[in-house]
Amino acid sequence: MNKIKMFFSSLIKKDSTKTVVTSLWCALIGLLLGFVILLCINAKDAAYGMSSVLGNFLIFKTPTDRWNYFGQTLAKTAPLIAMSLSILVSYKCGLFNLGASGQYSIAVLVISFLGYGANLPWWIVMILAMLAASLWALISGVLKAFFNVNEVISGIMLNWIALYLVNGILTSSPSVWDSSHSEAQRITSESNAFIPSIGLDKLFSGNQIVGLGMILILVVVAIIYILFKKTTIGYEIKATGLNGDAANYAGINKVKNILIVTAISGALAGLAASLNIQNGFTSWRLSSAVPSIGFQGISAAFLGGLHPIGIVFSSFFIQHITDGGSMITDLGFAPEVASIMTSVIIYLSGFVAFALQVIHKNEIKAELEKLSRDKEVKQ
């Protein structure tokens, strides 16, 4: 009994637990604010709207539908996890990968041509897409490492360049462009480039977009976790991120680490594209705005406390309320209400470090008070 008690008290004192608790507070406040906005727009339907956002697949009546949409949310979570990992990896090195959307776009371009056009096997397409995204990310990395160009700015510029590049190439290639829907041709389940379902679809009412991708992404999460927990290179990356000059002085090659990190985070953004497109769920839509998935990745990465395992849950949460948000259009609400909630959550998650500091200070204070009290009693 005592042991269990001790386990829980040590769990509460752990920093990771505190991060989780403060993140949950952020999520709660974000959701509450979203509810207030729904109330302002339409007070009558606000409660039902909120329950759709929070319930997502649960609002369907039959179990078949529920499992089907649950599978869909899970399958869409996989690319978001990849995107958050991309942000996480670069952030560990002190870089902010705001160019993830551009890397994603380039990967989509490759997938459209090699996956739909050339009908190559799915894993070859996936690897080449990751490679292309990685090379695109390296533009930013090289500019940062050798020319001291701020990676945030170059990332933003490269996002727009990639957007127009992909728009321009795809719209002028009739073989892969579906002009009647103004989107790229989707990969169908018969295609070689389709990520196989390996029977997982049967668990989710035959929803074929659920498949190997979900298992793959969990493996990648584990790899990233091990990279930063156990390997030398992971340690070096973190050291560069904490203090680049000190790390350099200690013999860690800063330039090399910046290049490695941008390459990895680019590849992860490419993986996100592959997991999003190669299950036939969606494709490139003609748009004048940069794909939003890169920014969603930032939300999930920070809400997940910049921890690979935290990211799995935060990504699911964000995808869950985003999908839920898309269900409230019938009630006259804009689906962007969910986007308001997530952005408020990221905004608040910036306060987590501060909150932890305050908690820490209070703890020390309490400890000191206790010590001085004990002293008085003894005297």
Next chain:
Amino acid sequence: MIIVLSTITFLLAYVCILTITALGGMFSEKSGTVALALEGCMTIGALCAGIVMHLLPDSMPNGLAALIVILVALISGGLYSLLLAVASITFKANQTLAGTALNILSTALAVVLIKQVTKSEALPVGQSRLNYTRFYEIFNVSFFGIKDVKFNWLILIVLALIPIVYFVIYKSKYGLRLASCGENPSSADSVGINVAKTRYIGILLSGILAGFGGLFLLSTSAEWEFANGANGIGFLALAVLIFGQWKPLYIFLGAFIFSLFKTLSVVYPSINFLANLGISSYFYLALPYIVCLVVLVFTSKKNTGPKALGTPYDKGKR
């Protein structure tokens, strides 16, 4: 002749939008806070101005209506930027993160609110367009009596503001304090400058100017699609700020180069020589960003930015 004049007014308008927004960003960055939320402040400025345009009665005199709209843009941009100030100064949050959050929030808010305002028009899903022809005509007047050439008189306001900003930054007490908070907040604090207050004012000014930039952007056309926020102009302004090396005159020059290429993407079909090249229109759209990237390569090597940029001020580290 008409084409040339329209091109020049278009060019001037973009130069002014980028300059005023980048100058706003300069106040924020000189104080030591990354101005990533410029895009968000522009969107919010444009959004609030747009909603007010939609709600003001037609019977109101044009001059008064324009004044109200301008004030709304300034105030809303300023208030929105305070969110960044609270996060980055009081709560010492990561500035890039807070800025990104505010950018996403601004677009989401814009879409939700515009849909709410234009409910009766039943827009298709995924669109949140606002039409404000009356105000387009208020802000764009005929040019020397030539009917087809419209001149946006907000340009004049910006041109008047540039020397004022120059004076505030280089000659006023506040400007010097601002710079000291961005360069070395510890020593600024040690001589009695309130770092937090100075930074708050810097960010507030950046929001106000960005809000004005947002309204200006809105006034360049008769309708606006809010799903795209400020169309990335806020990010471009940030880039202009960096390769303008945080100096007002260079910023103006940078904005000019940029706008030149931006204008090219709009007018190239009417220039025979360029239209005959058969290059995709997307290339011209991407061109300003490509040029920006190239210029950044040449100007970034020597980092001349505020030294304390991006780091929250911690008294304990003094």
